[in-house]
Amino acid sequence: MKINPNIPTPYYLVDETLLIKNLEIIKTIKERSGCKVLLAQKAFSMFHFYPLMAKYLDGTTASGLYEARLGHEHFGKETHVYAPAFKDADFKEILKYADHIVFNSVTQLMRFKDEALKHGKTIGIRVNPEISTQTHSMYDPCAPTSRMGTRLIDLDEAILPFISGIHFHTLCQQNADALEVTLKEVEKKFGKYLHQLKWINFGGGHHLARADYDLDLLVKLVKHFKETYDLEVYLEPGEGIVLNTGFFVSEVLDIVKNDMDIAILDTSATCHMPDVIEMPFTPPVVGMKDKGHHYRLAGYTCLTGDNIGEYHFEKPLEIGSKIIFEDMALYTMVKNNTFNGIPLPAIYARNLAGEDILIKSFDYLDFKKKLS
Template sequence: MPDEIFEPHWEKDGAKLFSGFDPSAIKTPAYVVDLGILESNLKILADVKKRTGAKILLALKGFAVFSTFPLIRKYLDGVCASSVNEARLGKEKFGKAVHSFAPAYSNEDIAGHLKYSDHVIFNSFSQLGRHKSVVQKSKRKIEIGVRINPEAKGADTDLYNPCAPCSRMGVTIKEFQPDKLDGVDGLHFHALCEQGAEDLANVLKRVEKNFGPHIPKMKWVNFGGGHHITRSDYNVDLLCKLITDFREKYGVDVILEPGEAVALNAGVLVASVLDIVKNDTDIAILDTSAEAHMPDVLAMPYRPTITGAEKPGIKKYTYRLGGVTCLSGDVIGDYSFDSPLRVGDKLVFANMAVYTMVKNTTFNGIRLPDIILRDKDGKLKVVKEFGYEDFERRLS
């Protein structure tokens, strides 16, 4: 394992929140989404809306379990989509506003967005020029936005940092063309990843410094995602102040589009131990996979919290947890437990609702985890089971 592995500092929240959960009857692998935790996150977001007048959308790229949309719809204003498929899912299953952004659109993409999207945001002035008139001629009223790049200090990992040097995300002030803003209703930026309101304050300073004179010409400014609003140490008061001040200063609506904050800690992945092997260290092989079922564990990389487990060496029995694919690096991490692991034991990985189901693959043909909802009384309902057909349908 890399020495410097990212340990999320909210990890204890996840383990705590899912306490009282009994995984013993669950057929694994399976994601379990807790509707009570989801709703408590939504209440925090609804409070931000109420205090500031901002609109908040669910970013489908992070969480798109549509059987939970009837609940989410009660609190949020719509969805943000990254493709025609997400826009369609938003329109058909969520049913409120659909705001779309993609680094570039083909003519076919735009034809799709004319059916499903209410806001279409362009990543460049050349894309705006190519598609603006078609969007403006649409029978449905569709608002147009341009994504700007504030070149602020963004996320620490370049993979997740839209403001990294030479990033393709958004128009920098050097490339900005104020004479082409005719017909543009709003500006959009997305610069954060799992960050606090203090980081947003810094980004806003850059936005105002670079683009301030153009903001009053707009109807709205979309602050993107990456706001970790529902994390226990997030400064919600500061967020509300930043939004309120911005709205008053520029006379624009403010939109936020978090993904992760909506379902933070609201889901777990339950897996079973299939075998225990030894190669200098004890290794447990699970019926899940970092590569296929929790890809950010490898991409970030980070070590997810497991209920009842600790970092290696802290409890008596330490194991390396490995996935069931052929990839040598399909390793979730090293963890310690109070008692030895046995074949059939169930492990519960915390904070697995976001950026998992939406990113999964069927690499090696391994089965996708089922999706289960847990209601406020702890009752479980399987809402999706995956099988061979799901693997076969993607190949020909």
């Protein structure tokens, strides 16, 4: 991985060649199975790439008003929206942008259905199939007491004349085997309603572009739903579309010692890659080794726990060494913040000619404007 040493760090860099590689995988899935694929903007909203992505995908899904507007204005095609609850004021505006609206509960559906149908929207309900296929409760919508989706026991059949589809989202970074387990439960619990519907949305969490992803099984599962119930099948992955397409380039500012070597970078886990702390996970770094010179890479905010992870390198790090984090397109730009008043990283795109083009840089006003 070569970088341009003249670009000031820190910055996110998304590589068009790698993105197209993933989009080609999605294209195959669509062609083989007949499903529709939406971009979950919550994971990746770098709208610079929306025109390219729109050549491969069927539209976007949004988690709220601004994502719905962004998808509608920059991506086009279908705009879906789901939120655990809608505010009256937001909903009125969402009607301008979304064409498919998914409600989380019977109460929300009944509250907004007339307005939605009057505006020609397609509406559905998110169901909770109550089958956990992972142990990480923070990312498991089927975990006990989860607020995500309507359980069978709470599904009031009075909504049936108004809906044309159901939605579920239960997976996180999973393979098609977990989807298969989920779909069995969906059929068992909600199968009786499927014949009268037009579409089903399998949510996100499908790690589609991962090398070991079982595409054959996915195709089989989609086809089964299409053929048995005559349904349009949607997938709405975020990660699975932009997996391994992005980098984050930073620089060592200082190296301090406290029983170990700690390299302080011109970035921050909590500000620029919050999932490192929330998820938590240790992002891969270009050139990392199993053994060698050992460092903790850490952020330059006041948060003691602003640590990115421990790594080994072949050569010792120095002040000014560049550190390139991998797989940084997803859940980074969409979640970053200016805690401590540190600047937001710039956003670059590597074009097909291998040139790194500045898409957006940020300054003091971006920090100031959201504070008062």
